[in-house]
Amino acid sequence: CGGGMGEKVEAKEERIMVSVRMRPLNGRESGDSSDWECISPTTVMFRSTVPDRAMFPTAYTYDRVFGPNCSTRQVYEEGAKEVALSVVNGINCMYRRNASIFAYGQTSSGKTYTMTGITEYSVMDIYDYIEKHPEREFMLKFSAIEIYNEAVRDLLSHDTTPLRLLDDPEKGTTVEKLTEETLRDKDHLRDLLGMCEAQRQIGETALNEASSRSHQILRLTIESSVKQYLGKGKSSTLVSCVNFVDLAGSERASQTASAGMRLKEGSHINRSLLTLGKVVRQLSKGRNGHIPYRDSKLTRILQSSLGGNARTAIVCTMSPAHTHIEQSRNTLLFATCAKEVVTNAQVNVVMSDKALLKHLQRELARLENELKLPESASCTSHVEALREKDAQIKKLEKQLRELIEEKDTVQSQLNCLLKSDADDHANDRAAKRWDVRSRSSESLARNASEEALSVSDTYGGSYQDQGHAVFDESYVFSADHDDLSIPNQTIDLPQQTRVRKPISPWHPPSNYSSDGTESYNMKEVAFRSASEVSEEHCREVQCIEVHEHRRSTSEEFNVLLHEGTKLHIPEVEDISRDAFPQPDEVPEAVSITEKMEDRIKIYPSKEERQAEIIANAVEGPIEVHQCESDDFADNFVKLYPCDSNISLDVGKPYPHECLTVKRCITSSKDSALARSQSCRASFMIIPNSWFDDPENTGQTPPGEIFRYPPRRPDKVRRSLYQGNDDCQNNNTSVDLSADSGEVVCDEVVKDTSTNEHQ
Numbered sequence: 140c141g142g143g144m145g146e147k148v149e150a151k152e153e154r155i156m157v158s159v160r161m162r163p164l165n166g167r168e169s170g171d172s173s174d175w176e177c178i179s180p181t182t183v184m185f186r187s188t189v190p191d192r193a194m195f196p197t198a199y200t201y202d203r204v205f206g207p208n209c210s211t212r213q214v215y216e217e218g219a220k221e222v223a224l225s226v227v228n229g230i231n232c233m234y235r236r237n238a239s240i241f242a243y244g245q246t247s248s249g250k251t252y253t254m255t256g257i258t259e260y261s262v263m264d265i266y267d268y269i270e271k272h273p274e275r276e277f278m279l280k281f282s283a284i285e286i287y288n289e290a291v292r293d294l295l296s297h298d299t300t301p302l303r304l305l306d307d308p309e310k311g312t313t314v315e316k317l318t319e320e321t322l323r324d325k326d327h328l329r330d331l332l333g334m335c336e337a338q339r340q341i342g343e344t345a346l347n348e349a350s351s352r353s354h355q356i357l358r359l360t361i362e363s364s365v366k367q368y369l370g371k372g373k374s375s376t377l378v379s380c381v382n383f384v385d386l387a388g389s390e391r392a393s394q395t396a397s398a399g400m401r402l403k404e405g406s407h408i409n410r411s412l413l414t415l416g417k418v419v420r421q422l423s424k425g426r427n428g429h430i431p432y433r434d435s436k437l438t439r440i441l442q443s444s445l446g447g448n449a450r451t452a453i454v455c456t457m458s459p460a461h462t463h464i465e466q467s468r469n470t471l472l473f474a475t476c477a478k479e480v481v482t483n484a485q486v487n488v489v490m491s492d493k494a495l496l497k498h499l500q501r502e503l504a505r506l507e508n509e510l511k512l513p514e515s516a517s518c519t520s521h522v523e524a525l526r527e528k529d530a531q532i533k534k535l536e537k538q539l540r541e542l543i544e545e546k547d548t549v550q551s552q553l554n555c556l557l558k559s560d561a562d563d564h565a566n567d568r569a570a571k572r573w574d575v576r577s578r579s580s581e582s583l584a585r586n587a588s589e590e591a592l593s594v595s596d597t598y599g600g601s602y603q604d605q606g607h608a609v610f611d612e613s614y615v616f617s618a619d620h621d622d623l624s625i626p627n628q629t630i631d632l633p634q635q636t637r638v639r640k641p642i643s644p645w646h647p648p649s650n651y652s653s654d655g656t657e658s659y660n661m662k663e664v665a666f667r668s669a670s671e672v673s674e675e676h677c678r679e680v681q682c683i684e685v686h687e688h689r690r691s692t693s694e695e696f697n698v699l700l701h702e703g704t705k706l707h708i709p710e711v712e713d714i715s716r717d718a719f720p721q722p723d724e725v726p727e728a729v730s731i732t733e734k735m736e737d738r739i740k741i742y743p744s745k746e747e748r749q750a751e752i753i754a755n756a757v758e759g760p761i762e763v764h765q766c767e768s769d770d771f772a773d774n775f776v777k778l779y780p781c782d783s784n785i786s787l788d789v790g791k792p793y794p795h796e797c798l799t800v801k802r803c804i805t806s807s808k809d810s811a812l813a814r815s816q817s818c819r820a821s822f823m824i825i826p827n828s829w830f831d832d833p834e835n836t837g838q839t840p841p842g843e844i845f846r847y848p849p850r851r852p853d854k855v856r857r858s859l860y861q862g863n864d865d866c867q868n869n870n871t872s873v874d875l876s877a878d879s880g881e882v883v884c885d886e887v888v889k890d891t892s893t894n895e896h897q
């Protein structure tokens with residue numbers, strides 16, 4: 140019940156009327172002792188025969204205490220009537236108050252028993268009052284709800300749909316769509332009370348076979364007006380209401396042996412009652428601080444009755460049985476707190492009908508305006524806020540789209556860069572290879588013009604990194620042309636050594652031009668995988684010896700070729716795979732000399748070296764020869780063919796280049812590498828000084844290599860080591876057959892030189 144329209148509210152502090160009713164022991168408690176005694180109309184005392192050391196008070200005093208022999212009538216008369224009749228009392232004084240009467244206690248303590256009686260007596264007294272005041276016109280309305288499992292249900296309707304709670308600024312919390320019956324007479328009210336009783340949730344518990352499982356709130360609203368003013372514009376209407384609240388049991392679920400449905404009910408009941416206890420406790424301390432009315436529907440609905448503008452009476456029911464001592468104490472503690480609560484005790488002073496009409500007209504006009512103008516004050520702000528949000532959303536969506544586009548663009552650029560980088564990297568490596576090749580080719584060309592060096596396959600790839608020149612299998616190398624000296628000893632190589640035309644990334648495809656030049660597809664070459672540097676290729680390229688001049692600027696190599704050290708190279712096969720960088724991998728910083736570390740032999744004397752060379756001429760391993768002859772000029776490198784009768788004549792455009800692959804001819808003054816039959820790679824150590832010379836490096840750009848003998852005619856022969864010191868050996872040659880992709884080394888031309896250099 141709110142203050143009611145047309146009424147002026149005046150505040151008056153008042154306390155909740157608290158009484159305790161102790162029922163007699165029932166059949167279940169017949170063997171139990173009664174621990175409580177009502178020693179006075181206001182005091183109940185604990186008198187247990189069982190020793191109890193609990194530190195609880197023994198005496199409790201309230202507004203009224205009713206013993207087991209007290210009737211409900213007496214309880215009503217002394218504990219609730221005054222509050223109940225507040226709704227009609229004072230009408231003649233033009234004021235009245237709302238009222239609420241609660242029954243609180245554990246299950247089977249007699250709440251329903253008591254509240255039913257109080258409600259009936261109240262209704263009787265109200266009707267009695269009405270009958271005694273014929274000068275006034277009364278209208279009584281009745282509504283009933285129950286709160287079951289925190290759902291509000293209309294007890295006057297068969298529709299069990301939960302009802303919503305609404306917050307009305309003037310009426311407080313109201314129940315939406317709640318049925319409100321206008322009472323015809325007392326009998327009508329009795330019928331409705333019977334209906335509520337039938338509708339209410341009842342279940343059997345361990346303590347009560349007809350336990351009320353919900354909180355029930357019956358509301359009687361009384362409207363009255365002075366009859367003589369009715370219809371004359373001078374009458375006043377008084378509106379007030381009284382709530383009869385029968386709470387569900389306050390006991391713990393365990394005490395009622397609750398399970399399943401009963402347990403769930405218990406949890407909700409306890410939640411509502413817990414909040415009720417908090418509210419009452421908080422109110423008992425004063426009005427400072429937050430009062431948790433909204434924590435439960437029970438306290439929301441009864442807010443005005445708990446510390447609000449209603450007069451309130453609480454009847455706490457209890458059992459005297461010793462077995463319920465704990466719950467009895469809890470009930471008494473709740474009653475003690477409730478006793479301390481000071482209500483607002485607002486008095487609703489009646490306004491004149493004229494004033495009420497004015498007030499109603501103003502309110503009606505305000506509501507009509509709100510309905511007619513959807514964009515009125517509150518609506519306008521909401522609409523504007525929504526528009527702003529819409530604009531913000533659109534802006535963010537646009538930004539998101541732009542960011543996505545930007546991201547796609549960047550991603551695409553990144554992909555291009557990565558691809559370009561990969562291309563560059565591959566091309567760079569290819570270029571390096573070609574560069575080294577070109578250098579070697581240039582060197583080869585130069586050497587050919589001055590002296591002959593051994594070559595097995597000019598299509599072999601090479602790799603140069605960090606000052607190390609590394610050639611893949613089958614590549615050909617020539618020494619520095621300036622300081623070339625020719626060994627004076629040659630050994631015939633076995634006949635009919637076949638060298639297939641390699642199918643390798645570093646070998647050109649079979650797209651030789653008719654004019655004897657080859658067109659290389661650099662990309663194709665560059666991107667072909669290392670695996671395509673096939674073992675077949677490795678096996679087929681044979682017999683290359685590399686002589687390194689002792690003045691090679693390769694420091695690592697010098698370290699490896701430490702004098703007096705003898706290293707053995709068991710399998711060149713392994714070297715070729717490990718030592719040469721694969722097209723798709725970053726070349727290791729480790730030089731090939733490191734990779735060959737345990738595979739190189741160094742001979743202390745030339746006799747030993749020569750003997751070993753000769754012995755291994757056919758199947759011997761790669762060797763490093765320590766050459767001591769002073770006949771060798773500095774800075775040159777030689778290639779020595781092994782066990783192959785390879786002669787290679789290079790015709791156009793360098794017909795003067797005729798290199799002959801010789802077998803294990805080692806006459807370098809410095810260290811030399813010799814490849815055995817099993818060799819799969821050739822090695823070149825080119826003095827860094829040569830590369831450092833811009834003239835040299837600039838002479839053969841990568842592109843030049845493609846114009847360098849692109850295709851050897853069948854039976855090409857190159858002389859190697861022709862002559863003695865002048866390196867004009869044209870008698871040793873290697874025949875290469877390019878038929879069907881094969882290069883056949885079918886003949887080794889004896890080196891005419893008879894002066895093997897020692």
Ligand SMILES: Nc1ncnc2c1ncn2[C@@H]1O[C@H](COP(=O)(O)OP(=O)(O)OP(=O)(O)O)[C@@H](O)[C@H]1O
Pocket residue numbers: 161162163165207244245246247248249250251252253347349350351352386387388456
């Ligand atoms: N003062 C009393 N005198 C005689 N009998 C009583 C008294 N109070 C309650 N009873 C009886 O005790 C039983 C339980 O009472 P009631 O149903 O009112 O308890 P309750 O507190 O409402 O229980 P619940 O919370 O389970 O609904 C009923 O049979 C009732 O008749």
